[in-house]
Amino acid sequence: MKLHAQALTALIACLGLGCFHHAQARPASSAGFVGMNDTHVVQADADGMLMGDLVDERGAVPERTRVLLDTRQNPGFDYGSKKVRGVNIGGWLVAEPWITPSLFDNTGDNRVIDEYTFGQYASNAEGRLQNHWNSFITEDDFRQIAAAGLNHVRIPIGYWSLVPSQGEPYVRSNQLSHLTNAVRWARNYGIKVIIDLHGAPGSQNGFDNSGQKGSVRWPNSQNNADRAKAAIVVLAKRFSAGEYAGTVTAIELLNEPAGFVGGNIIPYTKQYFIDGYYAAREVFGNAAIMIHDAFQPLSSWNGFMQPPQYQQVLLDTHIYTVFSPAENAMSKSQRLATICGKIDSLKASQPNLYTVVGEWTTATTDCAGELNGRFVGARYDGSYGGDSYYIGDCSKRTGDGSSFSQVYKNYLRDMFETQISVYERASGWIYWTWKTERAADWDYQRGLRGGWITYNLNSRPNAAC
Template sequence: MMLKFTLLPALASALALFSQHVLAAPAPIGGFIPAGNDTRPVIRADSSGKLQDSLLNERGELLSDARIVLESRQSPGFAYGSQKVRGVNIGGWLVAEPWITPSLFESTGDSRVIDEYTFGQYANNAYGRMQSHWASFYTQSDFNQIAAAGLNHVRIPIGYWAFDTSAGEPYVHSNQADYLESAIQWCRNAGLKVIIDLHGAPGSQNGFDNSGRKGSANWPNAQSNIDRSVNVISSIAARYAKYDGTVTSIELLNEPAGFLGGNMLPAAKQYYNSGYYAARSKFGNAAIMIHDAFQDLSYWNGFMQPQQYQEVLLDTHIYQVFSPSEVALSENDRLSNFCNMINDLQTSNRNLYTVVGEWSNAPTDCAKYLNGRGVGARYDGSYPGSYYVGSCSDKTGDGSAFSSSYKDYLRRMFETQVSVYERASGWVFWTWKTESAADWDYQRGLKGGWITYNLNSRPNARC
């Protein structure tokens, strides 16, 4: 609930005295960016009305004009905005990707199998292959290791087809939702928090293979696609609400491709509103996460604000490898680019708590199939329309070919990004493990020493 008023001098004096004597350590002024054109300072109060911020400014002067904002009535089980999210994605498991597990796709012996849609369409014994993959790729041991690495979150992608193939899609529609439930239980055992991420929507929201179907992004072109997505979110919220306190957030949709123009952004905003209420009606405490749709963070200023919306998080993804100019960046320029993001992230975090929900250590796109099964890399010039920057032979794989200097570079990449992203509300690394892409692999990074167990010590950070 948001209350806006100008404080009368007498009331202001009384409240200032109250805040000085009752609040042991007032937080810095302001928990939210001012709504609309309202530039008055923000004073936060909890649901009982107790002030959480001082009524004095940095110079000790009384704030005679302020907005008082009652904090969220939701209790998601993690203090987003004050605690930092430190997590990893559980990529390539319940939404299979060729570059994370090349063997799963190559073992089909069919080059037409490039995503989960074509896997179900063309792979021999697709059901059995997927069952074997789900049963073996992640276990309780992985989540124990994640917790032991000092992390507090996992983000688990899942596709809509785990819940709904009513339009006759050829996906393997089986017990993915049961495996998700097992993962939530493993996280509860390990003391980890879970973000459930709807990674693929009907019609595909971006045309990427990780949406389930590579090609066109047809999700916004039919209301039935959006309606089905809302129903899936409702099903997710209803099924996993019993894990309140472990499941702390539901992400409504991964990476809708706003850069495509057309009706993608209007559809995404409409869907975010509908999805918010669908999730809230079934799972009242979970924070609701929305993706920035590849727009500047400032695009979302004033969107889904209190009082109408509570506990909304903004997810942004930061990679610098998906264009020829990015893979050609020098180390100095790359690290400087990260540092230059601090102001935008901090500003966004005052609008909606902002989490960098995907990022990696990789300075190249050399990982096999990263750009799609059978597609080359920009770094070595094998991607259509790219040019040669360098050899991929010592930039990816299992990490055994990494030189000491390259590992040092990866270490600086990691520590700099952690330092930058924690200026906002935290981060979720992509991904915990891969078959053969050590530059994207948190587990291998820990073993190889370019990712640290002590996340509070970052002597190699640029900023």
Template sequence: MKFTSLFAGALLMGSAFAAVKGDLPSTETVTIPITTANSRGAADVKPKLIANLVLDKVNDVLTTSSIPTLSKIKRHRRTATDLLARALPTLRWPYDSTTRKVRGVSLGGWLVVENFITPSIYASTGNDNIIDEWTFGALQSRDQAVSILQPHLNNFVTEDDIRQIAAAGLNHVRIPIGYWAFEVSSGEPYLKLNQWDLLKQAVGWCGKYGLKVLVDLHAAPGNQNGFDHGGHRGVSTWASNATNVQRTINILQTMSKEFSQSKYANSVTALELLNEPVTDKSVVLDFYQRAYEVVRYPNGRSSPASPLLVAISDEFVSPAYSNYWDDKLRPPTYEAVAIDTHIYTIFDDKSLRLSSKDRINYYCSLKSKWTSSNKIHWQLLGEWSPAFTDCAQGVNGRGRGSRYDGSFKGSQGKINSCAGRSGSAATFSQNYKNLLGRMWESQVDANEGGVGWMMWTWKTESGAAEDWSYQKGLQYGWIPKDPTQRPQGVKC
């Protein structure tokens, strides 16, 4: 793939769609697989195919191929009757607005540590077998583990980061936190330090600078997905353990009791029940229903309802191609519920091999889907990245390599070199930065078909995975200082 020749002029002159119409045969299509492993650090998880999205490259029509094991998934139509009153609680942010969009970033890699965001944390252990927060606590002495982790927790995110986020014209911050910030049971080696206090401190800073906060429970007891960022790679026992599910609900009630208080009225606006559960759907649905109750009414039904938006992960069954969620968690029983969808196109060989034209057209084709989905539940795009390779060291898991350069075990052959495509942005060519900008613009524009977006992630350690960093995107120019601008000219 040669990045310098990928229809740069056409995109600079206008729409990404206009750039490709008329120059491809009408029969040519692109297939984009959606699997349960479309997430960071999911290399050890055997992917389950959820759907194949088929994009007509000329007519920009997105359809879904038949997957026999998921016969209920189909394209769906929405009608005006879907527009029900949905905000019985008085929310702290107008998520029902058609003009004010959520524009934000996640503070990834901070309270839940990810190797590709801060590789020095794991490298400092001197042990290649330490690959997640479970092994971080289990495979070294507690004193050593604390001496490495505590400075990171105290210093990786500062008040100046929050000031910079606000100065960039953003209005939301998504803050992931692991369950071990609240309690750790016998036999669980996670480090319960001052994560909960630091979360509340960061929320205070956000209020000071006018930023709204979505607090995201990113990891649950037993791990809800088996991913690295679920706490324990390759282990997913949350759904099979009723005690762990109840522990998760108790933690959500603790957070709702805290953040529903009036002192957070200018900061915390939403609580995400659980990040990316990939497990038994019946267990997840029951959990969502029970967790909704304690988040909406953290002090019981006799007390006022919480003003927090309740966000739920779509479990990689996206409303863009499935009607699975249409009849679930609906008013009047469940009010003010948003669906959080995560879009990455870099965790399988087929998606990595998409041309830039096809990738941008795929992103843009989703805009109308988000608009349609938004009529059922408020549609939030809570994770995505302008990065279009998996070259960031450790993004597939510590020591796992990259499919893009063929170093990942099981990859289908090298696509291209990773040189100059991740790591330090100082090594990025202008053409590459322009291309990152187009990927950013196409997704931002499409994602505003719903209530808005939060990019993953705000920052990375200096020199690491800077193609994923909003902060570095601002510094090196592939992200505009005003998030409403489209300097590359990409409009869906």
């Protein structure tokens, strides 16, 4: 039976059958009855024409029918043909000491090093966070982001904001309402939104930006994945509403799982990605689903979560050159060559899953205060400890930008233009981060004001490649 897939809705309504669009079924390699649920799977080609029989041998549409569209659908932004040009709203709904050091310093408690300990030890923790949420990001930020020619924001949020506590001391208040306001502001200015689950139960990487600094306990219990999946469902239900259609274009299932720790974290996280995909897709059929590369080579994700079984899956990779002594010691030419060396892997990844560089920076050192953690020094000036050693003076490399020399500003400019040129060889980029209190080398807003970030994103005369 030849039938265009878009005609199924009317047919289903007529017959009263439980069919679904947009690949909401578990995967199947061909048409036919599969699995214990007796599900009839029919594939459709890129034009929406069915490639198998909709009806069974009795001439009836089986009660449990799924249609898999053999194409990457457009969730409100065509990630295959358009380029993502975006910025992260870091340090807002997931607080980070280096982005807003005053929030942490004003507690007067040196035990407060992340959001977990903020809720545990800070006096009036909820009131302090409410003031931060109300003031750090406002609608005017979205006006400025749109004026800068950007088409996306990526907004991090922690699981503790979305699902009930199991004894953790996090402040769970109205973060979801603040996120909803941000989505409305984005809609007002024509900006697309990727919502990023930045912190998972058990901490997926042990970084303070996961909510809890320390050990990686994420893969130690199925309960952690189940709670993260529940958080994704909360987001999917909220932003599948019609008023957000075409604004929230993607949900990222998890930021930066630490694949480098070994053990079971990669298989555990891959299974979570699959389960999270179906959980989100069940209620939010049009959104793209983003997964992070877990600090593994892009090529290691070849063949994972492919169409037609999986639709609208994006791969997020983060590129920094400041988190080792060797990287801090690189010359300008070495650093730019390192970035240009990413072209081949990005281009090779693109046919597998549309690939977005979801975090990167113009910063050339790790000098930003508390970037490596509260009360932790920098590798660049040797104060980090361990194998770090003195490379140079941090005082002219970060701060509010007022002490930056023109030579250094030109270096930051070349870093910006080179990276956007390289990252648009794939599906584009999302800069980390929009604003900080005193780390201008990481700060998109200050970069615009200081002139090392351009408003004309199509002009890159200083790109190294």
